[in-house]
Amino acid sequence: MKVWLQKEVFDRSGIISSRVISYGRRRKMTTVDFPAIYKLARALNVTIEDLVEILEK
Template sequence: MLDVAERSGVPYSTIKTYARSPGMTMVDIGALLKLARTFDVLIEDLFEIVKE
């Protein structure tokens, strides 16, 4: 995770929180955009949409 933090510019603590969250978590859209760019994926690939 530290490598991802360095490559993406997203704080390590933020990535750790996202990775260890057992359920829904409030996220920073800016952090998601940086992570999507780092992994060359669509932002939609980084989260699950829950429909009621």
């Protein structure tokens, strides 16, 4: 498994640093910026499901 520095994540995903940091710190999210999550998943070479837990009502 590759260890990424935060700067690498920001640079590769094109997402502003404050957004990536806020996602990493949240324990729970009610909404998500899908384009940002998509970019992050592509940069990290993982699926969106690897990054988020999808809850159904």
